[in-house]
Structures are given as C-alpha cells and as structure tokens.
Amino acid sequence: MKQDVARILFSEKEIEEKVIALGNQITKEYKGKELVLIGVLKGANIFMSDLMRKIDMPITIDFMAVSSYGSSTTSSGVVKILKDLDNSIEDKHVIIIEDIIDTGLTLHYLCENLLSRNPKSLKICTLLDKPERRKVELKVDYKGYDIPDEFIIGYGIDYAEKYRNLPYVATLKRAVYEK
Numbered sequence: 001m002k003q004d005v006a007r008i009l010f011s012e013k014e015i016e017e018k019v020i021a022l023g024n025q026i027t028k029e030y031k032g033k034e035l036v037l038i039g040v041l042k043g044a045n046i047f048m049s050d051l052m053r054k055i056d057m058p059i060t061i062d063f064m065a066v067s068s069y070g071s072s073t074t075s076s077g078v079v080k081i082l083k084d085l086d087n088s089i090e091d092k093h094v095i096i097i098e099d100i101i102d103t104g105l106t107l108h109y110l111c112e113n114l115l116s117r118n119p120k121s122l123k124i125c126t127l128l129d130k131p132e133r134r135k136v137e138l139k140v141d142y143k144g145y146d147i148p149d150e151f152i153i154g155y156g157i158d159y160a161e162k163y164r165n166l167p168y169v170a171t172l173k174r175a176v177y178e179k
C-alpha cells in the first residue's frame with residue numbers, strides 16, 4: 001500500500017490538529033442548538049468519526065451513501081441515493097460532512113435534496129477542497145485544507161476502493177492509476 005504513495009500531503013498529527021480546530025469551531029457556533037451531522041459514505045467515514053468526538057455538545061448523526069455515475073476518477077453530476085437518511089431533518093440544524101470536494105456536483109445535488117426536507121439550517125464541512133476543479137458554485141462553511149488538482153488517497157479516500165485505511169492524506173503515484 002505505502003509503495004503506491006507519491007507524497008504525504010497531511011500527516012496524522014496535522015490532520016488531528018485540524019480536526020480539533022474544526023470541532024471547537026462547530027461546538028462554539030452550535031452550542032444549545034439541535035445539530036445533526038450527516039456523513040457522506042464511504043469517504044467521509046473516518047473524518048466524521050474523528051470530528052464528532054471533537055464536538056463537545058449533544059449531537060445526532062446520520063449517513064447517506066450516494067454514487068455518481070460516470071468515469072471512476074471524475075464525478076458526472078448524476079447522483080443516485082444508495083442509502084438515505086434514517087431520520088427526518090425537518091427543523092434541525094444540519095452539517096453535511098464530506099472528505100473531499102472536487103467538481104462540487106455531488107454536494108450541489110445533496111444540498112438541493114436536503115434543503116427540500118426543510119432543515120432549520122444547512123452547512124457544509126469538508127476536510128479537503130480542490131477549488132480549481134469546481135463546476136458549480138458552493139459555499140463551503142467549514143474546511144480543513146485547499147489542495148491542488150492531484151489525485152488523493154488516504155484518511156477515508158480511496159482509489160478503486162483501496163487505500164482508505166492509510167492514516168494520512170497522500171497523493172497516489174501516477175503509475176498506479178495509469179496501469
């Protein structure tokens with residue numbers, strides 16, 4: 001697994017510090033409110049698990065799984081819900097938790113979909129963002145890092161379902177995906 005890593009962008013320690021800062025910010029801004037975190041499977045799994053433990057107030061969590069049709073390395077914007085929320089978000093404050101935003105098409109669809117369920121508020125939190133790849137405008141409320149347009153793996157993020165369990169965020173050697 002490690003031999004396929006080109007470069008480590010963010011170490012385990014750096015990510016931990018960033019997650020603590022985001023957790024503190026969210027705690028401060030939502031204290032006393034009814035907050036639901038919605039993790040977008042599968043990539044956000046690890047970020048969500050770490051972040052929720054740095055939020056120091058009562059919260060509830062839910063998950064959605066979506067698949068975007070199209071090629072394996074880019075999103076087409078046509079999104080299919082594979083797993084919907086278990087509970088209603090009506091009148092709740094909601095933060096969508098993502099691992100990475102690329103074109104923005106997945107989140108654009110998810111925001112429209114979730115807004116139609118009448119939450120009290122809806123915000124976006126992502127660990128990683130590739131702003132130069134954006135195809136639709138999105139307001140990202142909580143962000144770990146902006147990153148360049150390189151193919152990322154690790155900390156929940158896969159290539160062909162592998163590498164999600166790398167504890168850091170890294171770039172993948174070109175030779176691996178050009179094989």
Ligand SMILES: O=P(O)(O)OC[C@H]1O[C@H](OP(=O)(O)OP(=O)(O)O)[C@H](O)[C@@H]1O
Pocket residue numbers: 040041042043044067068074075098099100101102103104105106107157158
């Ligand atoms: O901004 P976009 O271009 O829409 O891309 C971002 C989406 O792509 C990734 O998910 P992916 O489809 O790889 O599924 P996974 O989370 O199961 O790995 C990521 O978790 C986002 O949901």
Ligand SMILES: Nc1nc2[nH]cnc2c(=O)[nH]1
Pocket residue numbers: 073100101102103150151152153157158159
């Ligand atoms: N694995 C992976 N999935 C993505 N989806 C959107 N951007 C990326 C990326 O850089 N790596």
